[in-house]
Amino acid sequence: xxxxxxxxxxxxxxxxxxxxxxxxxxxxxxxxxxxxxxxxxxxxxxxxxxxxxxxxxxxxxxxxxxxxxxxxxxxxxxxxxxxxxxxxxxxxxxxxxxxxxxxxxxxxxxxxxxxxxxxxxxxxxxxxxxxxxxxxxxxxxxxxxxxxxxxxxxxxxxxxxxxxxxxxxxxxxxxxxxxxxxxxxxxxxxxxxxxxxxxxxxxxxxxxxxxxxxxxxxxxxxxxxxxxxxxxxxxxxxxxxxxxxxxxxxxxxxxxxxxxxxxxxxxxxxxxxxxxxxxxxxxxxxxxxxxxxxxxxxxxxxxxxxxxxxxxxxxxxxxxxxxxxxxxxxxxxxxxxxxx
Amino acid sequence: xxxxxxxxxxxxxxxxxxxxxxxxxxxxxxxxxxxxxxxxxxxxxxxxxxxxxxxxxxxxxxxxxxxxxxxxxxxxxxxxxxxxxxxxxxxxxxxxxxxxxxxxxxxxxxxxxxxxxxxxxxxxxxxxxxxxxxxxxxxxxxxxxxxxxxxxxxxxxxxxxxxxxxxxxxxxxxxxxxxxxxxxxxxxxxxxxxxxxxxxxxxxxxxxxxxxxxxxxxxxxxxxxxxxxxxxxxxxxxxxxxxxxxxxxxxxxxxxxxxxxxxxxxxxxxxxxxxxxxxxxxxxxxxxxxxxxxxxxxxxxxxxxxxxxxxxxxxxxxxxxxxxxxxxxxxxxxxxxxxx
Numbered sequence: 001x002x003x004x005x006x007x008x009x010x011x012x013x014x015x016x017x018x019x020x021x022x023x024x025x026x027x028x029x030x031x032x033x034x035x036x037x038x039x040x041x042x043x044x045x046x047x048x049x050x051x052x053x054x055x056x057x058x059x060x061x062x063x064x065x066x067x068x069x070x071x072x073x074x075x076x077x078x079x080x081x082x083x084x085x086x087x088x089x090x091x092x093x094x095x096x097x098x099x100x101x102x103x104x105x106x107x108x109x110x111x112x113x114x115x116x117x118x119x120x121x122x123x124x125x126x127x128x129x130x131x132x133x134x135x136x137x138x139x140x141x142x143x144x145x146x147x148x149x150x151x152x153x154x155x156x157x158x159x160x161x162x163x164x165x166x167x168x169x170x171x172x173x174x175x176x177x178x179x180x181x182x183x184x185x186x187x188x189x190x191x192x193x194x195x196x197x198x199x200x201x202x203x204x205x206x207x208x209x210x211x212x213x214x215x216x217x218x219x220x221x222x223x224x225x226x227x228x229x230x231x232x233x234x235x236x237x238x239x240x241x242x243x244x245x246x247x248x249x250x251x252x253x254x255x256x257x258x259x260x261x262x263x264x265x266x267x268x269x270x271x272x273x274x275x276x277x278x279x280x281x282x283x284x285x286x287x288x289x290x291x292x293x294x295x296x297x298x299x300x301x302x303x304x305x306x307x308x309x310x311x312x313x314x315x316x317x318x319x320x321x322x323x324x325x326x327x328x329x330x331x332x333x334x335x336x337x338x339x340x
Numbered sequence: 341x342x343x344x345x346x347x348x349x350x351x352x353x354x355x356x357x358x359x360x361x362x363x364x365x366x367x368x369x370x371x372x373x374x375x376x377x378x379x380x381x382x383x384x385x386x387x388x389x390x391x392x393x394x395x396x397x398x399x400x401x402x403x404x405x406x407x408x409x410x411x412x413x414x415x416x417x418x419x420x421x422x423x424x425x426x427x428x429x430x431x432x433x434x435x436x437x438x439x440x441x442x443x444x445x446x447x448x449x450x451x452x453x454x455x456x457x458x459x460x461x462x463x464x465x466x467x468x469x470x471x472x473x474x475x476x477x478x479x480x481x482x483x484x485x486x487x488x489x490x491x492x493x494x495x496x497x498x499x500x501x502x503x504x505x506x507x508x509x510x511x512x513x514x515x516x517x518x519x520x521x522x523x524x525x526x527x528x529x530x531x532x533x534x535x536x537x538x539x540x541x542x543x544x545x546x547x548x549x550x551x552x553x554x555x556x557x558x559x560x561x562x563x564x565x566x567x568x569x570x571x572x573x574x575x576x577x578x579x580x581x582x583x584x585x586x587x588x589x590x591x592x593x594x595x596x597x598x599x600x601x602x603x604x605x606x607x608x609x610x611x612x613x614x615x616x617x618x619x620x621x622x623x624x625x626x627x628x629x630x631x632x633x634x635x636x637x638x639x640x641x642x643x644x645x646x647x648x649x650x651x652x653x654x655x656x657x658x659x660x661x662x663x664x665x666x667x668x669x670x671x672x673x674x675x676x677x678x679x680x
Binding site: 050054055060061093099104107108129130132133135136139176314335336339 | 448654675677
C-alpha cells in the first residue's frame with residue numbers, strides 16, 4: 001500500500017466489523033498500514049458493531065463481544081490511542097441520522113446496481129430476501145465516511161464501488177444545498193493487491209474458513225498452523241524438485257522474512273530439489289513466533305484489564321462524536337432544519 | 341371514527357408531514373378526533389419533517405417552514421399541549437437509530453410488496469427511480485410508532501399495510517431477542533371511511549390540487565371558496581330539480597351543519613326543484629365562517645408570538661425524547677450492545 005499519497009492534511013476512516021478477533025491477514029492487509037499512517041495524519045478506527053448487525057441480527061452476542069476482542073487486537077498490534085481514535089459505531093447516533101437523510105439521495109435502482117452489493121448478495125445467497133439494512137449499507141458507509149470528513153479510505157480493489165457511492169452522495173448533498181458541506185474521499189488501495197492466503201492455500205484468510213491464525217494465537221497454535229500449512233502437494237521426498245508458486249510457506253516468507261536474499265536462495269534450492277518442507281517451515285515458524293510473541297504478550301496484559309480498554313473506547317467515542325456532531329449540525333443547518 | 345375502542349391505557353401516535361398548512365380536510369379527518377382523544381389517553385403528535393424530506397429533498401425550506409405552520413394549526417384548532425405532546429421528528433435522533441436496526445429485520449422484497457408503497461410509487465411516477473428513503477419509510481414509521489410504544493395509530497384504510505409492517509417488525513424484533521420489548525399497535529380507522537372532498541368535488545381535499553380551504557383562511561377566502569364550490573352542473577335554473585349526491589355543498593352541510601333535520605328538508609327541496617344554489621351556499625358559508633373565525637383568531641394570536649409556539653414544540657420534543665430514549669435503551673440492552 002502506498003502511503004506516499006497520504007499527507008498530514010488527510011483524514012482517514014477505516015475499521016473492522018466486530019464479528020471475530022483479527023488474524024494475520026488483517027495484520028498484513030490493514031493493521032500494519034494503520035500503524036504507519038497514524039504517524040502521518042488523523043485516523044479514525046471504527047469498530048463496526050452496527051454494520052456487523054446488518055447480517056448478524058440473530059447473532060448479536062458475538063457482535064458485541066468482539067468489540068473488545070478487536071480493540072485488544074488493535075492495541076496489541078501497535079495502534080496508539082493517542083494517535084488513532086478508536087470508537088464504537090453503535091454509540092455514535094449521528095451516523096444513523098445522517099444515513100436516514102442520505103437515503104433520500106440514492107435511488108433503489110442505484111443500490112441494486114452496486115457491484116459490491118451484487119457480489120455479496122450472490123456470496124451470501126440472499127437472492128430477493130436481502131435484508132433492507134444490507135441493501136442500504138453503502139449509504140450507511142457514506143454516512144460513516146462523510147461524518148468524519150474523511151479524505152482517505154483504505155479499501156480492497158473490490159470495495160471501490162463503495163467509495164464511488166459515497167462520493168455520489170457527497171456531491172448530491174452539496175448540490176442540493178448549494179454549499180460544500182461534505183467532503184469527497186479517495187480510496188487507498190494496496191499496491192500489489194495481494195492478500196495473505198489462508199494456511200490451507202485458499203486465496204483469503206478467514207476465520208469462518210478455519211484457515212486463519214489469530215493475532216492472539218498461542219505458541220502452540222502457531223506451531224500447529226505452520227505444521228498444517230499448504231506447500232506443494234507433489235513435493236513428496238526431500239530430493240524432489242518443489243514448486244514455490246502457490247506454496248503458502250514461501251508466500252508467507254516473502255511477506256514476513258526480511259532477509260529477502262536468504263528467501264531467494266531457499267526458493268532456488270527448493271525448486272531444484274533437496275530442501276525439505278520441514279526446513280522452510282521451521283524458518284517460517286520462528287519468524288511468526290517472533291512476530292506474534294510480543295503482540296500476544298501485550299494482548300494478554302491488556303485483556304487482564306478490560307475496563308482500561310473500554311475506557312480507551314469510551315474516550316475515543318467521545319472524541320469521534322465531537323466530529324460527527326459538528327458534521328450533522330452543518331448538514332442540518334444547510335438543509336435549514338434547525339429550529340432552536 | 342370510533343373512539344370507544346380507545347382507553348386510558350392506550351398511547352396514540354399520529355401526526356402530519358410538514359409540507360403545508362392544514363386544511364378543513366385535516367380538521368374533519370383527524371384534528372377533531374385528536375381533540376377528543378387527548379382527553380382519553382396519552383397522545384403524541386409528530387411533526388414529520390424528516391419523513392417529509394424523503395420526497396422533498398430539494399424542497400427543504402418548505403418542509404422546515406411548515407413545522408411552525410402545522411403547529412399553529414394544531415394549537416388554534418384546539419390541541420392542548422398540556423394533554424398532547426407535540427414534537428419535531430428531526431430532533432429525535434432515537435428514531436433514525438431504531439430505524440437503522442429495524443432495516444435488518446425487513447427484506448427488500450417485503451418492502452416491494454407493501455401495497456401502500458406500490459400505490460404511492462405509481463402515484464408519484466417513481467418507477468425504478470424510487471429514493472431509498474421513500475422505499476424504506478414503512479420501516480421508519482415502524483420506528484416512530486414503536487419508539488413511543490404506541491398502541492393506537494389513527495390511519496386511513498389505505499394505510500393499514502403500514503400498521504401491519506410495524507407489527508411485523510415488532511414481532512420479529514421481540515422474537516430475535518426473545519423478550520417482549522416492543523409493543524404491537526392497532527389501526528384506528530374512520531368509521532365511515534369518508535374524506536372531505538375538495539371544493540371542486542374531487543374526492544380528496546389537497547393543497548397541491550388547489551381545492552382546499554386552510555384552517556387559517558380569511559373570511560374572504562371562505563366566501564370565495566364557497567362561491568366556487570361544485571354543486572350539480574345540470575342544476576341551471578332555480579326551478580330545476582337538483583342532485584344532492586356528489587354535490588359538495590350538501591356533503592359539507594352533512595358534515596358541518598348540526599341541524600340534520602333542516603339539512604334533510606333542504607335536500608328534499610333541492611331534489612324537487614325550486615331551491616337555488618345561492619341559498620344552500622349562503623347557509624354553508626355562515627356555518628364555515630362561524631367554525632373558522634375563532635380558529636383563525638387564535639391562529640393569528642399565536643402566530644404573533646412564534647417563540648412561544650416554538651417553546652411548546654421544544655418542551656414537547658424533550659418530553660417525547662424521554663420516551664424514545666427509554667425505548668432505544670431497552671432495544672439496545674436486549675440486543676446486548678450496551679457497553680458502558
